[in-house]
Amino acid sequence: xxxxxxxxxxxxxxxxxxxxxxxxxxxxxxxxxxxxxxxxxxxxxxxxxxxxxxxxxxxxxxxxxxxxxxxxxxxxxxxxxxxxxxxxxxxxxxxxxxxxxxxxxxxxxxxxxxxxxxxxxxxxxxxxxxxxxxxxxxxxxxxxxxxxxxxxxxxxxxxxxxxxxxxxxxxxxxxxxxxxxxxxxxxxxxxxxxxxxxxxxxxxxxxxxxxxxxxxxxxxxxxxxxxxxxxxxxxxxxxxxxxxxxxxxxxxxxxxxxxxxxxxxxxx
Amino acid sequence: xxxxxxxxxxxxxxxxxxxxxxxxxxxxxxxxxxxxxxxxxxxxxxxxxxxxxxxxxxxxxxxxxxxxxxxxxxxxxxxxxxxxxxxxxxxxxxxxxxxxxxxxxxxxxxxxxxxxxxxxxxxxxxxxxxxxxxxxxxxxxxxxxxxxxxxxxxxxxxxxxxxxxxxxxxxxxxxxxxxxxxxxxxxxxxxxxxxxxxxxxxxxxxxxxxxxxxxxxxxxxxxxxxxxxxxxxxxxxxxxxxxxxxxxxxxxxxxxxxxxxxxxxxxxxxxxxxxxxxxxxxxxxxx
Numbered sequence: 001x002x003x004x005x006x007x008x009x010x011x012x013x014x015x016x017x018x019x020x021x022x023x024x025x026x027x028x029x030x031x032x033x034x035x036x037x038x039x040x041x042x043x044x045x046x047x048x049x050x051x052x053x054x055x056x057x058x059x060x061x062x063x064x065x066x067x068x069x070x071x072x073x074x075x076x077x078x079x080x081x082x083x084x085x086x087x088x089x090x091x092x093x094x095x096x097x098x099x100x101x102x103x104x105x106x107x108x109x110x111x112x113x114x115x116x117x118x119x120x121x122x123x124x125x126x127x128x129x130x131x132x133x134x135x136x137x138x139x140x141x142x143x144x145x146x147x148x149x150x151x152x153x154x155x156x157x158x159x160x161x162x163x164x165x166x167x168x169x170x171x172x173x174x175x176x177x178x179x180x181x182x183x184x185x186x187x188x189x190x191x192x193x194x195x196x197x198x199x200x201x202x203x204x205x206x207x208x209x210x211x212x213x214x215x216x217x218x219x220x221x222x223x224x225x226x227x228x229x230x231x232x233x234x235x236x237x238x239x240x241x242x243x244x245x246x247x248x249x250x251x252x253x254x255x256x257x258x259x260x261x262x263x264x265x266x267x268x
Numbered sequence: 269x270x271x272x273x274x275x276x277x278x279x280x281x282x283x284x285x286x287x288x289x290x291x292x293x294x295x296x297x298x299x300x301x302x303x304x305x306x307x308x309x310x311x312x313x314x315x316x317x318x319x320x321x322x323x324x325x326x327x328x329x330x331x332x333x334x335x336x337x338x339x340x341x342x343x344x345x346x347x348x349x350x351x352x353x354x355x356x357x358x359x360x361x362x363x364x365x366x367x368x369x370x371x372x373x374x375x376x377x378x379x380x381x382x383x384x385x386x387x388x389x390x391x392x393x394x395x396x397x398x399x400x401x402x403x404x405x406x407x408x409x410x411x412x413x414x415x416x417x418x419x420x421x422x423x424x425x426x427x428x429x430x431x432x433x434x435x436x437x438x439x440x441x442x443x444x445x446x447x448x449x450x451x452x453x454x455x456x457x458x459x460x461x462x463x464x465x466x467x468x469x470x471x472x473x474x475x476x477x478x479x480x481x482x483x484x485x486x487x488x489x490x491x492x493x494x495x496x497x498x499x500x501x502x503x504x505x506x507x508x509x510x511x512x513x514x515x516x517x518x519x520x521x522x523x524x525x526x527x528x529x530x531x532x533x534x535x536x537x538x539x540x541x542x543x544x545x546x547x548x549x550x551x552x553x554x555x
Contacts, residue, residue, distance in 0.1 A: 180326050181365040184357040185426060186349070186381030203377065206367035210412070 010132050016245060017059040017130045022139025024246040025127050031253040032123050035260045036116060044263045045115060051256055052119055052126075061129050069125055070118070077114055084110040133165035142240055155231025163219070171212065178207050270338055271299035272466055273323065273355075273434060278332035280318055292318040294490040295332070300434070300466055307477030307498070308470045310487030311512040316470050317360075319487065320436050323468075324355035353382050356432030360439050362423030363416065371397075371414070371422050372407040378430040396429035399462070400455045417448035421455065428459055434466040435459065441473065449473075453480060474516045478502065478536040486511070502536040 012018075017025070032051075039045055056063065090105030128136070141158035148154050179189070182203045189200050280293040293315045300306060310316050321327040322334055325341045325348040333340050334351075341351035359365070368374035375396055379389040397407060400421040406414070411422050424440065437456065441449035453476065460467050471477050477484060477498065484501040486494035488511045494501050502508070505515045505523055515523075518541045522534045532548065535541045 177359065178365055180321065181357075181359045181362065182377075183326055184324060184352060184359070185378040185430065186352055187377075188381070203365075203367045207365050211364055 011061055011129045013060055015059045019245060020249055021240055021242055021246045022131050022135040023143050023240060024249050025131055026139050026143055028249060028253050029123060029127050031257050035257045036119055038260050038264050040264055044260050047259060048119060052122060055126055059126060059130050066122060066125055073121055077117060080117060081110045081114050084113050134162060137162040174211055175208055178204050272302045272337060273300040274335040276333050278322060279330050281330045291490055296492045298492060298495055302466055303464050304466050304483055305481045306468045307481035307484045308468060309477060309513060314487040315490045316487050320438055323436055324357050325351045353430050354432055355434040356427040356430055358424055358427045358437040358440060360442060363419035366411040366419060366423060369410060370408050371411050374411050374422060375425045375429050378426055392429045396425040399428055399459050400425045417444050436468045438470045474514045478516045498536055505534060
């Protein structure tokens, strides 16, 4: 069912990772991704993996749910692996038939790419699993605020993102409801040709769009009633503040990046 | 005659096997006779909506079974689909499911899905429209140009047009003004009379269920807590209040009168109240 979608689901908790400032987590994610792309050898991958597993252990997120969130990515993973497997030139040829050549280098490359993408996704999941959407947009707004000088509407963008995230579960619930109601009138979404199935979506999409517009309208009115007029002069109830924990995290991040760069410079 | 619907030890688990597992129905059993008008009451989260969605096979029981005319509705795909048409389900705020260009087409959606012939669809649409008091002219306008109450009627007509033997409605009068509420309740009554249909209605208005229904099911904490005539159920006013449910206003007045020492038994409708009070007055006049 639709309810089982776990894309970017937040797991409430009180671990050290949960308590980190969202800005710290965002910066750490960038550091982590950079380190991941600097890493070239199995040794540095092992270092990254230890770091990642450590973070998951601290966050107390059940590994099962991380694996579950990974499922939609299988296609991309498979595609990358096959592409690398076939496209990499190398000296040690393992298999050759027709126009396909598979080399040892290709196999290594494919496995490395898969590991890299898996670790990339897992790292991102860790951020969204441990940070509530509101904290995340808050952090993003704060990190991007220097761009306000370039007249970029940072606050408005953050607000839009926040509202969009907030309404995903609402719309999923709504879709579920409309689907049930149309099924109760004998709508059939599971059988028939492709055309028929696409047509069967009309009784869901039209009510869904209407309700989304209605909600947007109501929300806009409600915001205006409370005198919302954009980011200018707006203050926050919960100010973001770096604590000791954040500086410790930065320390770990710098150490990780330095370590991986050092390893890379030795060709490891 | 055999009961039209039999619910046997019905249990339902949401998100089974995940940390969000939640038991929405717990060993619920009852049966429904043909032509009954049943009210279902219970506070939010007591399992009413989950129960309703089992009756026409929208949800599959985790354990237990739903028998329609003695046949399990999950026997095969065909019986499940038949159950959807024989047991009509009107959701809360059904006007949000309208999608067609005209009222006529929207009401015809259900009958068309049943695979009926064009003239039969036409007959049913017109009949359903007349049950809910829509005029001929209104059939050709866009449902989105109608008022809230009229949209609700169109949505209910869309289910009635399938001519279900059992009509289940989830708070059909929520959010309507008194005239609109009365209208919808009358529409339901007239459908029941014309087709000898069985009606099950979820409602939070205790005076409505007290007045209209012959039998009340009370849901509490995923279980069926009470099953009886409104008379029997409202006699347990104290328990109902403990379940977070309301009792009819007139019952509340009478409970208080009793507390104050008047020799009255709790009633649940205004008509009853009048008779009891008249008797009381005559009694005291004779004394």
